Amino acid sequence: MTSWRSPAGRGLSILFGPTVWALHFIVVYAAESLLCRTAGGDSHGILLASATVLAIVALGCHLRVEGRRLGEEGTARFLAGVAIALDGLSGIALLFVAGAGLALPACTGAMT
Amino acid sequence: MSAIRMTGSAGEKALPNPGPSPADELRSLETIWASPKGWRIVxxxxxxxxxxxxxxxxxxxxxLAGVLGLLIRLQLAAPxxxxxxxxxxxxxxxxxxxxxxxxxxVPAVEAVGILLLPAMLGARDLPFPRLGAFALWAYVVGGLVFFCTLFFGVAPSGGWFMYPPLTGMRFSPGVxxxxxxxxxxxxxISAIAGAIEIIVGVLRTRAPGMTLARMPILAWTMxxxxxxxxxxxxxVILAxxxxxxxxxxxxxxxxxxxxGDALLWQHLFWFFGHPDVYIIFLPAAGMVSMIVPTMAGTPLVGYRLIVVALIxxxxxxxxxxxxxxxxxGIPARSLGFFSAxxxxxxxxxxxxxxxxIATIASGRLRxxxxxxxxxxFLLIFTLGGLTGVMVAMVPFDRQAHDSYFVVAHLHYVLFGGMVFPLFAAIYYWTPAFSRRALSERLGRWAFGLIFAGFNIAFLPMHITGLIGMPRRVxxxxxxxGxxxxxxxxxxxxFMLAAGVFAFLVDFIRHMRLSSKTAGNIWQAGTLEWLPNHPYGTRSIPRISSRDPLWTEPDLARDVEAGRYYLPRSATGARETIVTxxxxxxxxYLMRLSAPGWAHVAAAVFTAGFFLLLTVKLVTLAAMSGVLxxxxxxxxxxxxxxxxxEPVDIGGGITLPTYASGPVSLGWWxxxxxxxxxxxLYVSYAFGYLYLWTVSAQTWPDGAALPGxxxxxxxxxxxxxxxxMLFGAHSLSxxxxxxxxxxxxxxxFGTLALLGGLALDLLAHWRAGLRPQASGYAAMVYANTVLQLQIAAAVTIMAAFAIARSIAGRLTSERRVVFDNLALLWGYAISQSLLGMALTHGFPRLVGP
Incomplete structure (x- = not known):
């Protein structure tokens, strides 16, 4: 019987990039609501920058791991390619979000 | 696991079942998979x-909804x-x-999945046929009753997004x-049932050799x-x-x-509502990705990139x-996140x-x-996408919001992105199921009228909106002006409607469901174009490319002659290969359910429960729920x-007929x-924390919390x-x-779960908290509602497992029922503990 565990793990690995993007998004969005009630806007800026650096590092590490798998054959190579492209797209989307955040003030109403 | 050997200089294959088929093999397949006749088809x-x-x-x-659209347009035709x-x-x-x-x-794209996926994947059927049928009948009964409310003047009137406070009891007191x-x-819930079947079907019932890298794009999109x-x-279910x-x-x-906060509804609704646009669009894009290569006569350009794009x-x-x-009024930086x-x-x-476009350019489009x-689709959806980028800009959206510009945009995206591909799909796949293809002549009329009618109807709405006409008036x-x-x-x-009418005429005149179909008239390359029967293909092929009918010209002949895997019923039941x-x-070889009435009754009574509850017939609703x-x-x-005993499917492969744990489809x-x-629970936790951010002043201080x-x-x-769960698992x-x-x-383990939840409920009640008191109190009791809902399911499953154990149908080997109970039971305990940490811990953490 074919072992399903490691190939399924490889399959799930392609979702690493979008998952990092989603976590970054949730953290920076939810933190604005929470920090603006407690610590103020400056702390959100620091958090946004830190979360972005952390997320980019995580994507970079994953990209390296998947890059090594590009040398494999067949489905493994295909999945590695998908994972790398998704890491890249997630990185771009993440920088979009962080860029918009850094360009706008925290904790101010939309109408101001 | 043995695979097919390639022998001979000309790539001649050693087929799994090369010999002549026994005479009764085909007949037994036909008997086992025969559909009930007459009204029993239900x-x-x-x-x-x-x-x-x-x-x-x-x-x-x-x-029906199109007719409603025409009534809207008639009303707005003149001031x-x-x-x-x-x-x-x-x-x-x-x-x-x-x-x-x-x-x-949503049901239409789910229907396309249910209809096409098994044939496209080389499966005999989807893995839970009765679940699919249950989802269908629940949808039919529920949908028709819901629509009929219009005829009695009691249909909802608060917009399809149902924003409170307009839809609260104060402003919408009717039913x-x-x-x-x-x-x-x-x-x-019916849509979720269908989704579970599709996920498991796509991931686990593909033909041998159809790796993720060879899967048809429609399967990826589904x-x-x-x-x-x-x-x-x-x-949105939580909302x-x-x-x-x-x-x-x-x-x-x-x-x-x-x-409370009316905006909580908007957050929950749109957390569903926006992905829903893509939920509708992606399968339609998958249909396009199947049609374009066939019509251009060339493989899809950028298969891997399309998979990346879909995810x-x-x-x-x-x-x-x-x-x-x-x-x-959301803070500016947050708006920036969403705009980006x-x-x-x-x-x-x-x-x-x-x-x-590249695929069309690299081939020769018929x-x-x-x-x-x-x-x-390409023209209209691209225009809708462009106006989508426009309304994604906050300053522009401020001007266009709630105007007819948005009505135009959403129709360009949804009609262009989903309805056009669906018509393309119906014209494309009809020959796979019908004795005759649909008419090219009537089809061109239908397309011309729909395309022109759509643009004449919706293009001007961009301007109507920009010069100030609000929607929903x-x-x-x-x-x-x-x-x-x-x-x-x-x-x-009305021109668009004439196009749909032309399509209907075409469909009625030419669509003839038959086992002798028009066949692969487009010379497509994927498996759904193999000769198809109620049991799927005669034998299950081994796949070695993305377009197997193009790369293996003899495939259809060999499959139909029963030379591939499982050309018979190995166990005397309906079955499909799990990969x-x-x-x-x-x-392993999974045995599938045969036709029956219990799932139909379950669908009708489930619909009855919800619908009777709506009209406050509580006793009848409860009876319907029990039934x-x-x-x-x-x-x-x-x-x-x-x-x-394990069975031989050909090619030297012997498969077990039962699996449990992570290999079994029930576990998945x-x-x-x-x-x-x-x-659902994460959505709840979001709602709970959200209400704190907007109305912390109504939250209790430490003294008011339960001890x-x-x-x-x-x-x-x-x-x-x-x-006790671990104990039972160990014994099993x-x-x-x-x-x-x-x-x-x-x-006793189930009773302990229920007892724990009851004690938690009692703690809040004895502390004097009542759900009507505030948004906070309502959220605390909503936690109990969600926990009890899961606990009720665990209780029913536990009773079922005990009954099967008494009947000798639950053993250490035949154990899927217990495995599934254990999973949900463990989940219920975890969620209950998390809920208690949230409702007792968070107010203490942030309280005055």
Whole structure:
């Protein structure tokens, strides 16, 4: 019987990039609501920058791991390619979000 | 696992079953897979029958909602028109949107999946045929009753997004909103059932050798589509539960003056609503990705990039929900996050469009009717996408919000992105099921009228909106500059309707369902074009490329001659090969359900429960609910057949006929169901924390909170329940399961779970908290409602497991029923503990 565990793990690995993007998004969005009630806007800026650096590092590490798998054959190579492209797209989307955040003030109403 | 050997210099293959087939082999397949005749067809579970019914029902709702659209256009054709009253208009535009989104678009793409996927994947059927049939009949009954509310003047009238406070009891005291909340909430459950079947089907029932890298793009899109349903639909299910609790019992989740917040609804609704746009669009894009290569006569350009784009769009679409709420006063930086995400999603969407264009450019496109609809889709959807980027810009959206510009944009995206591909798909795949293809001549008329009519109707709406006409108004005064544009839109809408009529004429004249189909008239390369029967293909091929019919010219002949895997019924029952999720290597032979009535009764009674509850017939609703549970138990009793000896499927492959644990499909389905439950609970936790951010002043201080003795006692009972779960699991793995001890552990463990939840409820009640008091209090009791809902399911499953154990149908080997119970039981304990930590811990953490 074919072992399903490691190939399924490889399959799930392609979702690493979008998952990092989603976590970054949730953290920076939810933190604005929470920090603006407690610590103020400056702390959100620091958090946004830190979360972005952390997320980019995580994507970079994953990209390296998947890059090594590009040398494999067949489905493994295909999945590695998908994972790398998704890491890249997630990185771009993440920088979009962080860029918009850094360009706008925290904790101010939309109408101001 | 042995694979097919390639021998000979000319690539001659050693086929799994090369010899002549025994005479009775085909006849036994036909007998086992025969559909019931006459009216008994209702009891059928075969994916082809269910898929046809599903698609027909969805199309019926498309026509009905289309007629409502025409009524809207008639009313707006002239200023000051009195064709419809204000209330009737409100009901009609609400039902037009609701029916199109919930009763047509999502079910239609799910129907295409149910109809096409098994054939496309080389499976005999989807893995849970009765679940698919249950989803269909629940949808048919629920949908038709819901639509009929229009004829009695009691349809919902608060818009398809049902914003409170307009839809709260104060401003909508009738039952219209309840019809929406209970009727649509219930149909979403049906959509989730279909999604679970599609995910498991795509990942585990592909033909041997059809690795993820060789899977047809439509299967990828259906996988992403179903995955998105799993995470998006629970948010709106939670929202409907909360609003119905508010309406029925005065729990003020959305009433600002009592510590609730109407915007909570918008957050939950759009967390579902925006991904829903992509839930509808992605499968349609998958259809296009199947049609374009065939019509261009060349493989799809950028297959891997399209897979990347699908997953990226599916993921990023969850970060866009606030772009429907740009004018609600959310802080500027947060708006920036959502605006940026809205632009980021355009990148993967663009990848798909360029891949289609490149495929067309690299081949030679035949201008058939499906091609015309694809071209129409490309033009209209791209325009809708561009206006989408415009409304993703906060400053522009401030101007266009709630105007007809948005109506134009959403129709360009949804009609262009989903309806055009669906028409293309119907013209393209009809020859796979019908004796005759649809007419090219009538098809061109249909396309021309629909394309021209659509643009004449909706292009002017961009301008109508930009010069100030608001949406959702039943009439408007003359002299605003809107008169002529509205009249043109109405003319276009009727032209569009004429195109749909031409299609209907074509369909009625030429569609003839038959086992002798027109066949592969387009010379397509994927498996659904193999000769197809109620049992799928005669034998199950081994796949070695993405377009097997192009790379292996003899494939159809060999498959039909029974030379590949499983050319017979190996166990005397309906069955399909279960393969590994990534490499698609055979793992076991799954026996599938035959036609029956229990799942039909379960669907009818489940619908009855929700619908009777809407009209406050509580006793009858309760009876219907009990009958639904009984029907489900009857349905499930035979669903876990005993293992038999391993069977030979050909090519030297011998497969077991039973699997448990992570290899079994039941385990996969249960894990996905747990993801649904987790998504629902995360939505709840979001709502709980959200209300704190907007109305912390109504939250209790430490003295008003329950003391810790009862919550700690409740936690102790939950841990005791967990210990009994581990005990039962340990006993279940012994060769001879000690029945009495095993059953007692299950029984007492379930009681401990219920007891823990009851003690937690008592703690809040004794502390003087009442759910009507504030948004906070309502949220605390909503936690109990959600926990009890899961605990009730665990209790029923535990009783079922005990009954099967007594009947000798649950053993250490035949154990899927217990494995599934254990999964949900463990999940229920974890979620209950998390809920207690949230409701007792968080107020202490942030309290004064």
């Amino acid at each position: 009891s059928d579970v075969n994916n082809t029958t269910i898929g046809h019914f599903y698609l027909a029902t969805a199309f019926l709702f498309f026509l 000051g028109n009195e064709f419809l009253s204000q209330e009737t208009y409100n009901q009609i535009f609400t039902m037009h949107g609701t029916v199109m989104m919930f009763l047509f678009a 219209g909103a309840d019809w929406w909340l209970l009727g649509i909430g219930f149909i979403e 996988l992403v589509f179903a995955g998105m349903i799993v995470f998006a639909f629970p948010a 409907t539960i909360l609003l119905e609790l508010e309406r029925a019992f005065d729990w003020p989740f959305f009433i600002a003056e009592r510590g 990226a769009v599916g993921s990023f679409s969850f970060g866009l929900w606030v772009h429907h709420m740009f004018t609600t 995400a809205s632009m980021a999603v355009a990148i993967p969407s663009g990848i798909q469009v360029f891949a289609w 201008l058939t009717v499906p091609s015309l609809f694809v071209i129409g 039943y009439t408007y005064p003359a002299g605003m 809107w008169d002529g544009l509205n009249l043109v839109s109405t003319i276009g809408a 590994s999720p990534v490499d698609a290597e055979p793992q 639904a549970v009984v029907s489900i138990i009857v349905w499930m009793w035979d669903s876990d057949p005993a293992p038999t 389905a249960m894990v996905i169901l747990m993801l649904v439950a987790a998504a 810790l003795s009862r919550p700690l006692g409740a936690a102790g009972m939950l841990f005791a329940s967990a210990a 793995q012994r060769d001879h399961v000690p029945g009495t001890a095993f059953m007692m552990l299950i029984g």
